[in-house]
Amino acid sequence: MDILQNLSLGFHVALSPTSLLFCLLGALIGTLVGILPGIGAVTAIAMLLPLTFKLTPIESLIMLSGIYYGAHHAGSTTAIMLNMPGEPTSVVICMDGNPMARQGRAGPALFITAIGSFFAGCVATLIIAGLSPILAEASLAFGPTEYAAIIVMALVIASALSANSMITTIAMAMLGLLIGVVGTDVSTGAPRFTFGNPHLADGVSFVAVAVGLFAISEIVSNMGLTIPVAAIGTKIGRLLPSRDDLMRSWKPILRGTTLGAAFGVLPGTGPLLSSFASYALERRLAKDPARFGHGAIEGVAGPESANNAAALTHFIPMLTLGIPAGAAMALLLSALQIHGIVPGPGVVRDHPDLFWGIVASMWIGNLMLLVLNLPMVGLWIRLLAIPYRLLYPAILVFSCIGVYSVNNSTFDVLIAAAFGVLGLIFKQLRCSPAPLALALILEPVLEDNFRRAMIISHGNPTAFVTHPISLGILILTVALAAFFLRRPKPGTLLEQ
Amino acid sequence: MKDERQFWAGMMFVAFGVITFVQVPHYAIGSAMHMGPGYFPMLIAIALVVFGATAALRSFNAAAPAAVGKWPLVPLAFVTLGVVAFSALIERAGLIVATLCLILLACYQRVVRRPLEVAAIFIAVAVLTAAVFIYGIGLPIALW
Numbered sequence: 174m175d176i177l178q179n180l181s182l183g184f185h186v187a188l189s190p191t192s193l194l195f196c197l198l199g200a201l202i203g204t205l206v207g208i209l210p211g212i213g214a215v216t217a218i219a220m221l222l223p224l225t226f227k228l229t230p231i232e233s234l235i236m237l238s239g240i241y242y243g244a245h246h247a248g249s250t251t252a253i254m255l256n257m258p259g260e261p262t263s264v265v266i267c268m269d270g271n272p273m274a275r276q277g278r279a280g281p282a283l284f285i286t287a288i289g290s291f292f293a294g295c296v297a298t299l300i301i302a303g304l305s306p307i308l309a310e311a312s313l314a315f316g317p318t319e320y321a322a323i324i325v326m327a328l329v330i331a332s333a334l335s336a337n338s339m340i341t342t343i344a345m346a347m348l349g350l351l352i353g354v355v356g357t358d359v360s361t362g363a364p365r366f367t368f369g370n371p372h373l374a375d376g377v378s379f380v381a382v383a384v385g386l387f388a389i390s391e392i393v394s395n396m397g398l399t400i401p402v403a404a405i406g407t408k409i410g411r412l413l414p415s416r417d418d419l420m421r422s423w424k425p426i427l428r429g430t431t432l433g434a435a436f437g438v439l440p441g442t443g444p445l446l447s448s449f450a451s452y453a454l455e456r457r458l459a460k461d462p463a464r465f466g467h468g469a470i471e472g473v474a475g476p477e478s479a480n481n482a483a484a485l486t487h488f489i490p491m492l493t494l495g496i497p498a499g500a501a502m503a504l505l506l507s508a509l510q511i512h513g514i515v516p517g518p519g520v521v522r523d524h525p526d527l528f529w530g531i532v533a534s535m536w537i538g539n540l541m542l543l544v545l546n547l548p549m550v551g552l553w554i555r556l557l558a559i560p561y562r563l564l565y566p567a568i569l570v571f572s573c574i575g576v577y578s579v580n581n582s583t584f585d586v587l588i589a590a591a592f593g594v595l596g597l598i599f600k601q602l603r604c605s606p607a608p609l610a611l612a613l614i615l616e617p618v619l620e621d622n623f624r625r626a627m628i629i630s631h632g633n634p635t636a637f638v639t640h641p642i643s644l645g646i647l648i649l650t651v652a653l654a655a656f657f658l659r660r661p662k663p664g665t666l667l668e669q
Numbered sequence: 670m671k672d673e674r675q676f677w678a679g680m681m682f683v684a685f686g687v688i689t690f691v692q693v694p695h696y697a698i699g700s701a702m703h704m705g706p707g708y709f710p711m712l713i714a715i716a717l718v719v720f721g722a723t724a725a726l727r728s729f730n731a732a733a734p735a736a737v738g739k740w741p742l743v744p745l746a747f748v749t750l751g752v753v754a755f756s757a758l759i760e761r762a763g764l765i766v767a768t769l770c771l772i773l774l775a776c777y778q779r780v781v782r783r784p785l786e787v788a789a790i791f792i793a794v795a796v797l798t799a800a801v802f803i804y805g806i807g808l809p810i811a812l813w
Contacts, residue, residue, distance in 0.1 A: 227807070340720055340724045340727065341678045341682075341724050344682040344716075344717060344721055347682070347713050348717065351685065351689060351714075354709060354710050358706035360704075361705065361706050363696065365696060365706050365707075365710065366689075366710070389749075392748060392775075393744045393748050396741065396744040562776075562779075563790060566794065567790070567793070567794045569752070570755075570771055570772065573752060573755045573756075573767075573771065574798060574808075577756075578808050578810070581809065586752060586753075586755060586756035587756050589752060590749050590753050590756070593748065594749055597740075597745055601737055602675075602678040602681065603678070603735075620709045624704045624709070627704060628702060632700055632701030632702030632703075633701075
């Protein structure tokens with residue numbers, strides 16, 4: 174009954190006219206950026222961060238989450254229609270979604286992704302509602318040792334999942350920790366690595382780093398290329414799937430949702446893992462695996478459901494433990510911090526209206542996406558005719574304003590420029606920037622808990638393996654990392 | 670070396686680690702039980718050197734040779750310069766001038782060839798940002 178009461182509180186918050194407005198706005202903007210290539214969810218959230226300063230924390234988080242899952246959802250539309258993943262997470266959808274479109278079955282493919290996403294969204298919302306309070310309660314039993322262990326788990330898993338070599342990815346996470354060290358030491362108040370610069374006393378701005386790594390360096394590397402403007406020839410055709418399509422799809426949708434929800438709860442995994450795992454699973458279970466890659470609807474239904482389920486259940490570690498799943502989510506976390514809310518076990522207890530309001534708005538947002546995407550898909554596709562060269566100057570200006578306005582600091586804009594250069598170096602050397610971003614935002618929590626754990630254990634590092642919960646987390650980390658490392662990586666599968 | 674990208678990535682991590690390590694003595698290290706501000710950075714610096722060196726060494730045994738791609742230095746220079754100019758101008762000259770400079774530099778390839786297109790982008794972006802950020806939500810940024 175508790176959940177029902179809480180959900181009704183949530184819907185009370187989420188159904189207020191302003192919440193609905195910002196939910197719609199977020200879903201719309203998310204769909205827009207998900208479809209336009211070259212703007213990812215990270216860039217979009219950074220660009221629109223200033224818009225949220227005047228909003229209440231609830232409204233701003235509702236809008237930013239809308240951008241987040243809207244982008245995830247819409248990325249598959251361009252994947253199907255144009256074989257172009259609008260978001261990195263929708264690469265898997267290209268493999269069978271685009272062949273379907275070329276066979277004139279774009280309509281059913283889009284319909285199935287919309288239904289699959291919506292179903293996964295509903296289930297994931299229920300899981301968040303049911304699981305988060307329990308997890309928040311359980312995490313109160315977490316001491317500093319356990320907390321430090323679970324952050325290590327998030328960083329290791331994020332590194333194991335990267336398409337690049339694990340060792341360089343772990344090193345990227347270390348680099349993120351190093352950047353996180355800059356600023357005033359929380360325990361002693363001593364300035365660290367600030368080089369006497371007062372602008373660095375509060376640390377390096379996460380928004381500036383994210384814009385540099387994900388927006389500026391992306392623009393620089395895209396400018397040289399001529400991004401093909403989509404040929405908008407593909408007919409959508411009949412929208413409704415045939416009976417056969419539905420029969421083939423419902424099981425993959427169920428399995429994908431389960432898989433995505435399970436992976437989504439684990440800190441450090443991204444939605445790409447879930448959609449990839451679902452695709453692999455469907456291909457293995459299929460009676461005729463040869464159909465995959467040639468327009469098998471199972472290869473669209475499963476991964477898309479998994480993707481959306483994971484994108485939503487990622488909110489569980491983020492809201493209850495303060496551990497984001499990827500760079501876009503880390504930016505959501507820093508948006509919360511700008512509003513003075515520290516994500517963690519306290520959010521569910523101290524801000525029930527915020528927590529349950531967001532859970533309810535996610536469900537409403539998914540409903541809106543269903544309504545937005547299906548009838549308007551032709552309109553959305555037409556946006557792809559906008560050439561990139563007209564878009565990127567606007568992205569740059571908006572990103573710079575976003576970075577500047579967080580602290581009204583011109584220095585932060587310089588930081589963004591510097592990380593633009595670094596981001597390009599990382600790209601050239603095939604180093605994934607996402608673990609760096611994750612580590613940067615988690616560094617203060619990790620260091621604080623690590624130091625406190627060491628005080629409790631009198632400086633004995635074996636405490637991490639003698640505390641049962643911490644030991645369990647570390648064993649799970651090693652097991653999952655070993656498991657993921659032995660599988661073909663999402664990136665390598667696509668290169669085949 | 671077979672995988673040049675991994676080799677140079679490794680060297681980059683080693684360099685960051687070494688730079689950090691020589692800075693660490695400026696801070697109190699303390700003990701494992703009572704860590705000073707320098708303890709955690711010291712651990713990270715060591716880890717960076719170890720991981721970086723391992724990555725560099727393993728690049729010699731890479732499965733397939735890989736070279737570092739061509740560097741887009743010209744776009745990088747112009748975009749970076751544009752962002753730096755934006756930072757220098759936003760408080761001194763206001764949003765419009767800062768936006769103009771950023772867009773001119775970011776569109777360096779077509780400022781001369783397609784001046785009308787660049788002007789159209791500038792006007793659209795300037796009107797939109799002024800309307801949304803200054804009149805809409807009242808960010809404390811001067812237009813001029």
